[in-house]
Amino acid sequence: MxxxxxxxxxxxxxxxxxxxxxxxxxxxxxxxxxxxxxxxxxxxxxxxxxxxxxxxxxxxxxxxxxxxxxxxxxxxxxxxxxxxxxxxxxxxxxxxxxxxxxxxxxxxxxxxxxxxxxxxxxxxxxxxxxxxxxxxxxxxxxxxxxxxxxxxxxxxxxxxxxxxxxxxxSPRQDPSNPYSGVITKFMERVSQDLPPIIFGDGGQTRxxxxxxxxxxxxxxxxxxxxxxxxxxxxxxxVKTSVIELADMIMDLFDLDMDIEFRDPMQGDIRDSYSxxxxxxxxxxxxxxxxxxxxxxxxxxxxxxx
Ligand SMILES: NC(=O)c1ccc[n+]([C@@H]2O[C@H](COP(=O)([O-])OP(=O)(O)OC[C@H]3O[C@@H](n4cnc5c(N)ncnc54)[C@H](O)[C@@H]3O)[C@@H](O)[C@H]2O)c1
Missing domain, CATH: 3.40.50.720 (NAD(P)-binding Rossmann-like Domain)
Incomplete structure (x- = not known):
């Protein structure tokens, strides 16, 4: 072995x-x-x-x-x-x-x-x-x-x-960690009936x-x-914009809420895919x-x- x-x-x-x-x-x-x-x-x-x-x-x-x-x-x-x-x-x-x-x-x-x-x-x-x-x-x-x-x-x-x-x-990303990724953060918000928060216009892709x-x-x-x-x-x-991601997650929970937009994060990359x-x-x-x-x-x- x-x-x-x-x-x-x-x-x-x-x-x-x-x-x-x-x-x-x-x-x-x-x-x-x-x-x-x-x-x-x-x-x-x-x-x-x-x-x-x-x-x-x-x-x-x-x-x-x-x-x-x-x-x-x-x-x-x-x-x-x-x-x-x-x-x-x-x-x-x-x-x-x-x-x-x-x-x-x-x-x-x-x-x-x-x-x-x-x-x-x-x-x-x-x-x-x-x-x-x-x-x-x-x-x-x-x-x-x-x-x-x-x-x-x-x-x-x-x-x-x-x-x-x-x-x-994955499901194993820790939602209580302030540094968790965007999917975990959106999931956490939407599961509490709160709209996702997007920094910037949401057109950035990942x-x-x-x-x-x-x-x-x-x-x-x-x-x-x-x-x-x-x-x-x-x-x-495959590239997915952050706004598409937010919509997918709201669909999953059968919710239709107005996304909250905040100022872009400094140094945030615009587009990235492999x-x-x-x-x-x-x-x-x-x-x-x-x-x-x-x-x-x-x-x-x-x-x-
Ligand atoms: N999460 C992502 O989106 C992402 C993207 C690209 C690359 N990576 C890389 O993939 C790897 C795994 O990421 P993850 O999301 O599973 O991270 P994670 O934080 O969930 O897991 C890392 C683990 O390493 C342990 N650890 C941290 N420092 C340690 C140390 N000094 N000694 C012993 N253990 C230590 C932590 O306790 C934790 O269990 C990392 O190397 C990360 O840089 C992650």
């Missing part, structure tokens, strides 16, 4: 990865529980409550076949407020794990980067050759982690691969991708041998259309998931 370490395994994406991998692998989760999580680990999965920056983390990595590194400080806003905390978690944490990997004999190290590395798109759809120009400490720290991963591949022969997810959503599709890409990469040292976009390739041609070459096919993914959230948001 392959031994798989999932950092951040109590988080939104990490927990779905645990669900997927634990039936056929020996899974260990490394998480410092800095984010609130209602997730209950399946039987047989070990939880190590520690930090990716610790020596415990290094030792754990060196003792596994596959490492899936999702743990991170994930908020753009928080990174703007405290860039040092962001870099310490995301850069030093990643480097610490890579050092553990250098001491071991890993089959694969899968790093979660972010579409935030691209900054304001110069062209659409954004492919992997698009210039990287992060607009926040978060984007910079994610890119730095990515660079370390590809450098460790080139210099030490480590089998690293990086993914750049676009806007991930590529919303279900956590289940992200998991499928990770599954493909965990068995892949031909793309070490490379980077992949993971999105849907070119996923490269991911398709390794077999990736997004399966969850946005309407279906939103329904999954509304079905589960009032139950203990």
């Amino acid at each position: 392959r031994k798989i370490l999932i950092t951040g395994g109590m988080g939104q994406v990490g927990s779905y990865l645990v669900d997927k991998f634990h039936s056929h692998s020996q899974v260990t989760v490394l998480d410092n529980l800095s984010s609130r999580s209602k997730y209950v680990l399946p039987e047989g999965v070990d939880l190590v409550k520690d930090d990716i920056r610790s020596s415990v983390a290094q030792d754990l990595v060196s003792d596994h076949d596959i490492v899936i590194h999702t743990a991170a400080q994930i908020s753009v806003k928080k990174s703007m407020e405290d860039p040092l905390f962001d870099a310490d978690n995301n850069v030093f944490g990643t480097l610490n794990l890579l050092e553990g990997a250098r001491k071991g004999d890993l089959e694969k190290f899968i790093y979660f980067s972010s579409a935030a590395v691209y900054g304001n798109p110069e062209y659409l759809a954004v492919d992997e050759k698009h210039p990287v120009n992060p607009m926040s400490p978060y984007g910079a720290s994610k890119l730095c982690g990515e660079k370390y991963c590809t450098m460790y591949h080139d210099a030490y022969g480590l089998p690293t691969v990086c993914i750049r997810p676009f806007n991930i959503y 590529d919303f991708v279900s956590a289940h599709d992200i998991v499928n890409m990770v599954m493909l990469l965990s068995d892949d041998r031909d793309h070490n040292g490379e980077v992949f976009n993971v999105g849907t390739g 070119d996923i041609s490269k991911a398709k070459k390794v077999g990736y096919r997004p399966q969850i259309e946005l309407k279906r993914g939103l329904k999954e959230i509304s079905d589960t948001m009032f139950t203990a998931d």
Whole structure:
């Protein structure tokens, strides 16, 4: 049985990865529980409550076949407020794990980067050759982690691969977290009979991708041998405006309310969606259309998931 370490395994994406991998692998989760999580680990999965920056983390990595590194400080806003905390978690944490990997004999190290590395798109759809120009400490720290991963591949022969997810959503995003994504925020408002609040005119577009599709890409990469040292976009390739999103969510709850509009947020990117041609070459096919993914959230948001 392959031994798989999932950092951040109590988080939104990490927990779905645990669900997927634990039936056929020996899974260990490394998480410092800095984010609130209602997730209950399946039987047989070990939880190590520690930090990716610790020596415990290094030792754990060196003792596994596959490492899936999702743990991170994930908020753009928080990174703007405290860039040092962001870099310490995301850069030093990643480097610490890579050092553990250098001491071991890993089959694969899968790093979660972010579409935030691209900054304001110069062209659409954004492919992997698009210039990287992060607009926040978060984007910079994610890119730095990515660079370390590809450098460790080139210099030490480590089998690293990086993914750049676009806007991930799922029922497991924490609605009480002030930094949660727009889908979770709209859902929370509409479920309380309150209209969605849009910053700006709502014409800005995003590529919303279900956590289940992200998991499928990770599954493909965990068995892949031909793309070490490379980077992949993971999105849907479909753009949705924020106003369309608000309408879809109100439809789901059978509500028709006037959306509240506020001043645009400083530094908000206007349009973003992915070119996923490269991911398709390794077999990736997004399966969850946005309407279906939103329904999954509304079905589960009032139950203990
Ligand atoms: N959510 C998105 O829209 C999105 C988009 C692009 C990329 N990503 C990336 O995907 C990954 C997973 O995102 P998510 O939405 O599941 O995040 P999440 O916040 O739900 O989960 C992250 C988990 O990591 C843990 N963690 C944080 N810092 C840690 C540390 N120093 N040591 C140990 N554990 C720590 C947290 O407790 C949490 O359980 C992240 O790397 C994020 O940067 C997310």
